[in-house]
Amino acid sequence: MQKPSSSSFENMEVMNGDFDDDGRIRRTGTLMTTSAHVMAVVIGSGVLSLAWCLAQLGWIIGVPLLGAFAVITWYTCILLTDCYRSPDPVTGTRNYNYMQAVKVNLGGFKYKLCGISQYSTQIGTSIGYAITSAISMAAVKRSNCFHMYGHNNGCHTLNNTYVLIFGAIEIVLSQIPNFHELSLVSVVATIMSFAYAGIGVALSVAKIAGGTSSKTSLMGIAVGPNMTRMEKMWNAFSAIGDIAFAYSFSFVLLEIQDTLKQSPPENKVMKRSCTIGIGASSLLYMICAILGYLAFGNDSPGNYLTGFGFYEPFWLVNIGNICVVIHLLGAFQAIIQPFFAVVENWSRKKWPGCKFIEREYIIGKYSINLFRLTWRTI
Structure with missing residues (x-):
């Protein structure tokens, strides 16, 4: 069964009065859904590497740096929420994404540079999510192997198959038409992120309580026989980059606000969402980083679920890694949907009236668009 194009639907919605001030279908997002979006994007599996970051930076630099990046991220996001509408943050014209906000406020060449930077970041991050998910899937298999054959067994596993599995699932999830319909996905992703972080915290506490925790230090791993000055400097900058990346989500903030x-007013609600999302994420980061560092000390692995800081109970480690995968499946969509929207909106403007691009087909409760199906799959 064929369905009228999206533009036809919007016209019907306008006629029925079920529309917003910009003529688009009425938005239904709330404080809860946007907070979930924020946490789904902010909290990534990188939370499990923060103990390693503290091992490189030590207590004196590492912990304050976690707090500093949280404050910087929160403050810049609060400023950015007022850019959703221009020139007035409450009654002005909507800027549907980060690029539009830059175009309105800065214009010209800066707008193009922003687009290159933003969408390169989104694509790169989504690729990173695919790789991380594959590593977590492989870690489940390795965990079972270690449990059966001992911790000294290599249990080497290739990640290629798991990357393909992740990609196949994302092909299906990518058929979700737009960011507005990702609420459930983001809620599930947020729950999963707290689940695997909670598992990491519980295992760290158990290790500390068992009296097997390792040595920590004020300045991190010291230069010595096992650490050259160059390695120390490189690891320190890598740790700072990891912490900064752990808080990054501003490139999709306006899409969430939309x-x-x-x-x-959207800017007031979004400010509260940023405060809730970044506040909850920062608290979780602090707990995971501090307890993880106390548990592993300067020997903290890059990821204490996939790096096998813990081997037992193997089933709990497996659950943690499965939660990582489920979270990244949802976070991938939250990151990549704005890029999908840009390409599809550009295509509609480039080839107006093209049935392949605009026509929707109803199959049961689902709407299928051939262009969306084809290009998002590729």
Whole structure:
């Protein structure tokens, strides 16, 4: 069964009065859904590497740096929420994404540079999510192998198959038409992120309570026989980069804000969402980083679930890695959907009236668009 194009639907919605001030279908996002989006994007499996970051930087630099990046991220996001509408942050014209906000406020060449930077970051991050998910899937198999054959067994596993599995699942999830319909995915992803972080915290506490924790230090791993000055400097900068990346999500903030209902004002609700999302994420980061560092000390692995800081109980480690995969499946969509939207909107403007691009087909409760199906799969 054929369905009218999206533009036809919007016209019908306008006629029925079920539309926002920009003529688009009425948005239904709330404080809860946008907070979930924020946490789904901010909290990644990188939380499990923060103990390693503290091992490189030590207590004096590492912990304050975690707090500093949280404050910087929160403050810049609060400023960015007022850029959703221009020139007035409450009644102005909507800027649907980060690029539009840059174009309105800075314009010209800076707008193009922003687009290159933003979408390169989104594509790169999504590729990173695919690789990380594959590593976590492989870690489940390795964990079972270690449990059966001992910790000294190599249990080497290739990740290629798991990358393909992740990609196949994302092909299906990528058929979700737009960011506005990702609420459930983001809620599930957020729950999973707290689940695997909680498992990491529980295992760290158990290790500390068991009296097997390792030595920590004020300045991190010291230069010595096992660490050259160059390695120390490189690892320190890598740790700072990991912490900064752990908080990055501003490149999709306006897309998240664009899902909010018109009333109360979007910028006010989004500021609360940023405060909740970044606050909860920062608290979780602090707990995971500090307890992980106390548990492993300067021997902290890059990821204490996939790096096998813990071997037992193997089933709990497996659950943690499965939660990582489920979370990244959802976070991948939250990151890549804005890029999908840009390409599809550009295509509609480039070839207006093209049935292949605009026509929707109804199959049961689902809407299929051939262009969306084809290009998102590729």
